[in-house]
Amino acid sequence: VQLVESGGGLVQPGGSLRLSCAASGFTFSRYGMSWYRQAPGKERELVASITSAGGSINYADSVKGRFTISRDNAKNTVYLQMNSLKPEDTAVYYCNARYSWNDYWGQGTQVTVSS
Numbered sequence: 001v002q003l004v005e006s007g008g009g010l011v012q013p014g015g016s017l018r019l020s021c022a023a024s025g026f027t028f029s030r031y032g033m034s035w036y037r038q039a040p041g042k043e044r045e046l047v048a049s050i051t052s053a054g055g056s057i058n059y060a061d062s063v064k065g066r067f068t069i070s071r072d073n074a075k076n077t078v079y080l081q082m083n084s085l086k087p088e089d090t091a092v093y094y095c096n097a098r099y100s101w102n103d104y105w106g107q108g109t110q111v112t113v114s115s
Contacts, residue, residue, distance in 0.1 A: 001025035001104050003095045008109030011085055015113070019080040021095030021106055028076040029053075031099040035069060035080045037091035037111075044094070048080060052099075063089075085113045 007019040019035065034049040048059045048069035057069055068081040078095060090113050095106035 003097060003104055003106035005093065005095050005106045005109040008093060008111045010112045010114065012115050013086060013113055015085050016081070016083045017085065017111060019082065019093055019109060019111075021078045023076045023078070023097060026097065026102070026104070028097070029073040031097040031102075033069075033071055033078040034096040034098070035078075036094045036096055037089075038094070038108075039088075039091040047093070050078065082111070085111075087113045089113050
């Protein structure tokens with residue numbers, strides 16, 4: 001099982017980034033997918049989640065209207081489009097896959113929002 005995040009980096013406030021998480025080793029289309037983030041000195045928090053077929057999506061209040069989660073089950077990939085980024089969005093972003101008792105995590109990708 002692998003979840004490989006990519007797309008992080010350094011961006012100025014107000015900028016955009018698109019994170020990707022490529023999955024392998026399990027039946028991606030069965031799994032609910034989520035993005036979490038963890039800032040230095042803080043607990044990991046849920047950013048956005050999407051159900052297996054994409055029928056239900058949820059966002060943390062702090063990112064509503066700025067971030068968009070989506071998935072492509074044909075490509076085994078989940079995305080997080082992040083717009084209007086703020087310094088407080090700086091964190092390591094993690095991809096998560098969950099189905100029944102199975103719970104998988106990626107290694108994380110750093111997002112830094114700074115001028």
